[in-house]
Amino acid sequence: MTQYSRVSGSVGLITLKNPPVNQLSAVVRHGIVDTVQKALSDPKVKSVVICGQNGMFCGGADIKEFQTLANMRGPPLIPMIHSIEAADKPVVAAIEGGAFGGGLELALGCHYRIAHSKAKVGLPEVTLGLLPAAGGSQRLPRLIGVPAALSLITTGRHITAAEALQLGLVDQVADHNTVDAAVKFALSVAGQSLDARRISNFQCPPVPNMDALFEDVMQKVRTTARGAIAPIACVQAVRAAATLPYTQGMQREKELMATLFTSGQARALQYCFFAQRVVGRWSMPSGARWDTSKGRPIHKAAVIGLGTMGRGITVALAQTGLSVVAVETQEKQFMEAKKAVSNMLERGAKRSGKPLAHGKITYSQSLQAVADVDLVIEAVFEDMGLKKKVFQQLSAVCKPGTFLCTNTSTLDVDELASQTHQPELVVGMHFFAPAHIMKLLEVVYGPRSSPELVAVVMELGKKMGKVSVAVGNCRGFVGNRMLKPYRDQAYFLLEEGATPQLIDQALEEFGFAMGAFKVSDLSGLDVGWKVRKEEGLVQPGGGSGKSARIRNGVRYSPLGDLMCEQGRFGQKTGRGWYQYDKPGSRDARPDPWMHSFLEEYRARHGLVARRISNQEVLERCLYAMINEGFRVLEDGIAAGPEDIDIIYVFGYGWPRHRGGPMFYANMVGLEIVLERLEHYAQANPDMPTLQPCSLLRKLVASGSPPVNKWKEVIKNVRSQL
């Protein structure tokens, strides 16, 4: 909807009204067309202001309308914006809150733009698998120049009003009432010529060596896109703006959009947009929910253990403005941590332009220092005995009602809770390394965890800029539990004839930031080795005879154990699945040693190497992971497929343009995933993780409903358990 009124005698004021973000749904487009017409035909109106209600100009096209073309009735955006630009009375956009996508394109069709100092603007279509196709790709480069437009359009980043003013994207920044400022401005420009204000008439400012610039940008975009097509189309559209007359550029924009609009990538990215919001509306099996559970404020927090994770967590907490008590018992670590935290904070302040959060942190070598904090995050070694002791101490030292959280990546949160006087005040806060940078936070509730605590931690995650996902307690929670069968398949494929490079290449071509073996080298092979030793799975020399590759009746690959026996821990030792120039170096190169190592191993176990195709790598690794994802859903550990997908996109480098593992399964076709799992399970009866789980079978039997309908089938499956 839109509202129209005449203000200050001669200014037509059009207000967009469409909660939550004044998105340009069909009804709004109708309203704009009608009210613009009204203003232009009223002789008393000399100029026009367009603004949005509730402190938000416009969040762009209504993304929900994109689900089907049939939804897209109503006046199209492009002619609507053209008619505003062609108006013979000045039209001023009053931008409060933000102008994004189609919202900014609407503002670019206006003759002037005034933004509030706290407003942000951007063309984020690329993040939805699209390009700015209501003239944005053609008008923005004409207004602010090709390099700046490329930077905004290919990344989709939001910029501040100050940056927009500097770029010439807005004409004025207002500190107080933006609509009042825009009305005043509109009065002052009434009657003036608009010839120099219609951006579609502009030429792009000349760029020296244009071809080289576009080649360079295209090269960079291809590298970072990891197979996403929208960023490439964005470069092509801007190139059209730079090289073609406006009308032909618009035609090119339309053609490129037609390709993107119906693509699977656009569907996946738009699914991710909504999934990210769905996971914020968490629920627990007890029925407790985000909208009925209230947290309480946290003023002071503590971190126990200042190793890799504790340092990052301390920084993330301090950056929210909280007071933090940071505890480390080992002298050397204590001194190093202080320095490292201070460096990280300085770098963060430089990056964000925000003031340093140094003063908020106090360091201690004694647990007694946490007596008066509201919330503790434990990040000591992954050792159940040690963690139990720490939780007993915390329970004795902390004031009653203190929330106790653990950053364990695999251990039983409920077992830790049972060490305390108030087990309902214990949850897992599973951060990812580096904890001050990585966006994901798995919030792990146990059967006794209070909804109040989950609400507190979800809110704290948000303040730290994390995407928080509430999940149930089981070994590895959601992310690491699903990673295990994926990694196992990668090892089995090595035994059967693949190389680390072959497997990683297939996974990276699929879009993963790094293949399984590069990730393993980065995080350190010794981490998993230690866990497997504690579980009694490791045998010296990998074991011998038929049982060497079997543990607890299922297939086991001792390859990782053998690598560790040789001191090949990955990047930290300069040798792992790849070789590195020196310990700590990141440039992975294939190691000829690996060839003889694998040949010897296969000979010892009577294995004959065969050719492994990329298809087999993807199917075995990804479908094993997806199958475990169905088990996670069946067990009620994740509330829905969106939770799993967001965990994988934000925590495990899953390519966002493929929507997450469960969305991907839906795109491939559940019946195909089921058929391929059955095929591989039959060929490998010693790999139970390849046996299709009953929820997958049930979904296929229910006609493979789309991913947003799975919850209904899951509810039925759970009620039968």
Ligand SMILES: CCCCCCCCCCCCC[C@H](O)CC(=O)SCCNC(=O)CCNC(=O)[C@H](O)C(C)(C)COP(=O)(O)OP(=O)(O)OC[C@H]1O[C@@H](n2cnc3c(N)ncnc32)[C@H](O)[C@@H]1OP(=O)(O)O
């Ligand atoms: C053969 C076929 C040929 C077909 C050719 C078709 C041609 C079609 C021509 C189309 C022309 C293209 C026009 C344009 O270029 C395309 C676009 O504009 S795409 C949209 C671009 N905009 C965005 O990406 C902005 C998205 N929103 C945000 O980033 C944020 O919401 C915000 C605006 C910064 C506000 O952030 P917050 O305050 O944190 O709020 P939330 O994010 O939590 O959102 C609140 C609520 O609003 C919902 N929502 C937000 N934006 C939109 C939107 N644009 N459309 C619909 N709904 C939106 C969001 O989902 C939340 O609701 P909830 O999900 O929680 O219910």
Ligand SMILES: NC(=O)c1ccc[n+]([C@@H]2O[C@H](COP(=O)([O-])OP(=O)(O)OC[C@H]3O[C@@H](n4cnc5c(N)ncnc54)[C@H](O)[C@@H]3O)[C@@H](O)[C@H]2O)c1
């Ligand atoms: N490293 C990762 O990538 C990662 C990712 C997610 C979660 N985690 C989890 O985070 C936790 C910490 O892992 P890390 O990699 O930071 O370990 P780390 O070995 O780097 O650091 C652990 C720190 O805890 C300190 N410590 C031990 N006992 C202590 C005590 N009683 N009081 C105070 N400090 C004590 C140690 O001195 C050490 O500095 C583990 O549970 C791990 O599973 C690690």
